[in-house]
Amino acid sequence: MTATTIKFYQTGTHTVGNRLLDPEHRSVQADMRRTNSLNSGHRACQGCGEALGARYAIDAAMQATDNQLIAANATGCLEVFSTPYPETSWQIPWIHSLFGNTAAVATGIAAAMRVKGRSDVRVVAQGGDGGTTDIGFGCLSGMFERNDDVLYICYDNEAYMNTGVQRSSATPGAARTATTPAVGTAPGNVFGQGKNLPLIAMAHEIPYVATAIVSELRDLEAKVKRAMEIRGARYIHVFVPCPLGWGTNSWDTIHIARLAKETGVFPVFEAERDQIVSVSKIRKQLPVEDYLRPQRRFAHLFSPKPNTDAIAHIQALADRNIRRFGLVDPAADTAIAAPVATGNP
Amino acid sequence: MEKPFAITLDVGSSLANKTGTWRTYRPQYVDRLPPCNNACPAGENIQEWLFHAESGDYEQAWRALTANNPLPAVMGRVCYHPCETACNRGQLDESVGINSVERFLGDQAIKLGWKFTPPASSSGKQVLVVGAGPSGLSAAYHLARLGHQVTIQEAGPFAGGMMRFGIPKYRLPRDVLDAEVQRILDLGVVLQLNTKVENIEQSMKAGGFDAAFLAVGAHIAKRAYIPAADSARMLDAMQVLRGMEDEEKPMLGRRVVVYGGGNTALDVARTAKRLGATDAIIVYRRTREKMPAHDFEVEEALQEGIMIKWLSTIKNMSDEGTLTVEKMALDASGFPQPTGEFETLESDSLVLALGQDVDLSLLNGVPGLEIKDGVVQVGTNMMTGRAGIFAGGDMVPSERTVTVAIGHGKKAARNIDAWLRGETFAPAPKHALAEFDKLNTWYYDDAPKMVRPTLDLARRQSTFEEVVGGLDESTALFEARRCLSCGNCFECDNCYGVCPDNAVIKLGPGNRFEFNYDYCKGCGICRTECPCGAIVMVPETI
């Protein structure tokens, strides 16, 4: 992991801030001077994971670029809740054009900055999973292939939330959405390969690809910072729970994200070109049921009677992630090395 | 610039949209009572001094600690640390080694010569403290810091009471005790040794004291009737332990039997071993589970080769020291019952460690006092039935530990102070307890407890060197940082970071946070993600 591993015994590196850390090791979000790029007054639902993920990512990008940042934004929740006329929550130069063209718009901005001799100004494109894995995929792939100097950030909440929770190619198997209802012999979304965009991005051999999660702020910030140190096409896929679409408690957004990682459902890793260079290990491995159970979109897996086949399928996918990305280190001692007491009796 | 209408907007304009109106629940910051603080008989604010220790500010930590307890180096050795039993971290991995850190701070203070801050002004009041044990010293310290002139009258030749006469050197080196007593005296407390108060009212009148705190302890050993031949060598634990402070050490022989199951019994047996006994045997009528002695002390004793005969009572002792021992069996309610089975045990001496009584003779003739079960009854303000006379420690009804005694001293001092001003001391109301289930323990890293070094066994069995060592700075710091800060904000910035609406205002180091209710939508993520349970959600009223 690129995050500096600071073992702080009381709260580890897990909390947002820590009064005992050196200033250079503190998170952007702990900083009183953070930009709040996505400011208060936006109209995201209570407990919105995307609002959180977006502020985390863009604040980090702002710090990494000394506030020389322009963002292009796909149509979707993030766009709608942040910029309904006459109010915008963005504190940065920001443009929304269409649902499926964000990567291309960002390419245009980057080109403009280059010809204007403003290469210090960096460009971020952002969108939800629908705007990224489905309708925006063509433009995204083109941007990757040309290796344009754009960081694309996908906030993945696994369905079209803005339009009322319809299935996207990022929706997981068995999940109930408005277009994959929990009825019939195979309720919820079909099991398929899904569209694993981080791996597809890696197949483009762009300089940097990473996944991140709102429950691991420092990791997320470190990845944005790393991405901003690199020129060319970069992709960060941020897992952002959606209380409304997933049927979870508004207060559990981060908790659910954490469970996604600890069960292996969502692998957190980092790649350069087509090679994985680091993996955020599972700290306390949990069965996928722990992740599925608190979500109403998976309620049909547990009642009226448990759908053991579907749960086993999801577990198998998680296990595959764990094997494929090496998410569990059998030899890892998650406890920190204790300093040896040298006091003399 | 002149912007196109409606499609292009000025930054920051969303602040006009006060999303706080969406809220049905509102987050609030709370403080809860950490279980360690709650469990500390001396009323220490453990979490507070650990907080300072975490940042390596040991002097500040020591000052916070000694605001409640003037004897950290002693307590860091002899306290049975109920704080650690209560510590929530015990449910996570292992409890925080509060006692070790306390000792480190106490030792650091001695090493670096830290002194107490003298009181800003004098009250002009005189207070007599009877007894220089933990309770008396604690009361004297607090009274002195409150500006009163304190005189301690101690019957014995040294200050320390049971800390000196009841606790062996291998657990509490005397130079440590002396240093901490001296620091209290340096506040201007007058210590009069070898001054036994025969009659408290006379002593008060003679010295012109406005109030008195009695803390004479319990020094009279309880005896059990054991038929014994004349020449049989039978002693009590107090004789043995007090004798250890004399030039002439007690003669116990090679085979020493100790009768009793408390910590004192263990202290005597371990002392006997160090005095050269080949066999030190404890006879106790019940089982290990029922033994009042602390488990770690039993464990240390067993390591040192102390033998314990469980479920046994001593019936008699012959001239030659042969003890007749009856085997016992626990009945359904857990009480030992005689079985009629007997065996014999050879001994050079038998030491009775069956508890102690209080010498209450100084109270003879004082009107209004109530004495019950051999101890003085006091009110919640530690005052006896006689106005102006307060009492604490082993001479009042309570658990008899050094820590409890220190707590009595503090409590009495605060009440005496209020009483002297014609007021009533009202302690600050306690917060609700910070239970384990209020915490989000995900945020705490796994961190094993620091184990204090232990003297090697050969030296433990033959010398009175201190058995348990202290932590060094790095290990003490590590241990302090294991504190979870249960129930009280430690400024981890989590609430500030996890709010999707930027509705938490960070007020800067030491000033914690505020909610911005203009924008807080009441999602409750801050509550869920607060590691230490310092946020609650309360329903909004319309």
Add this chain to the structure above:
Amino acid sequence: MLKQCEGSHAVAATVALCRPEVICAYPISPQTHIVEGLSEMVRDGTLPGCEFINVESEFAALSVAIGSSAAGARSYTATASQGLLYMAEAVWNASGLGLPIVMTLANRAIGAPINIWNDHTDAMSMRDAGWIQLFAENNQEAADLHIQAFRLAEEVSLPIMVCMDGFILTHAYEGVDIPTQEQVDAYLPPYEPRQVLDPRDPVSIGAMVGPEAFTEVRYLAHAKQMQALELIPQLAAEFQQQFGRDSGGLIRQYRMEDADTVVIALGSVLGTIKDTIDDLRDEGNKIGVLGITSFRPFPLTEIRDAVSHVRRVVVVEKCFAVGIGGIVSRDVRTAMRNRPQPLYCVVAGLGGRAITKDSLHQLFMEAIEDKLEPLTFLDLDWNAVNRELERERLTRRSGPIAENLLRDLGVVAARVG
């Protein structure tokens, strides 16, 4: 400097003189030679300070232009036909955001059946998208209109399509006067955006606008086009003054002075029409022609005034609104509202069908005699149509229409297949 060159190269050379900063393109016939020419000039350094971006679709092409234009760069792209439809969403977006992108549209038919040849269906499909649409009559005008388009677009903050007939103009070699860089620089100042993405002065562009302001936003777009209506003749006049050439403007009139009959058309077909009219004049007919250069904004007043004295109007248009008829003619009818003269709509040249002088001559004669139907399809093969209609009447599975027609015409194996 007068140069004999292909229309596409004339346009490429002229666009380069306009100092575009970002050019993005996706290849589609017949636009290809324009962007090929520009890419070469960017590569070989004759067009410095410009990024040429090869994108993966027309949708991306215009989207890149949207981004670069919003970030303050003069932006250009070119497309045609299907490509314009593929970028349709972005077409509306660029005008909605008020971004002064200039795009060449090498006019071409829209399939199915797929057809690469010229007509105006593509441009007409986007006539309501909020772009200014200028139609070139010849390659000189095509080149000149780009210079005026950048100036106009940036002045009113609207995107502009410069329409030139595919193949007929793009691939035709003519003498074109390519101006000098100094001339163009004197006419076209550097781009000063009305709004720009800049960290030094951040704004949010592209807000969601609800019912409370949407009508106003749309009206303001209309108001800008009305401003353009004023500006276009001024810019054309200024152009003429500096370049010594009459190019652009709203409409162009030819032999209209005493005409009873006026033919209205757009684009290159005006040349053939003028030749036909010269013949008809020689034969003593009072007939003139009116070319529309600015189709959007539509010069209602100018057309109304120009045709106020005539007896009839014939609109020859290379496009067709299926189910109703002409497109240009309906707008002309709007200009002639409350006027009694008949208006004949003639659909001609679809999918590249040649519009010959003979056919036009016959057509105009019928118009002069008021024998025309309100809607006429020039040179329509009624036999082929009727055969297919009959086939469909007889057989449920009548097969694909286009292939049937080609088979009937006997061209399947021999010329196309």
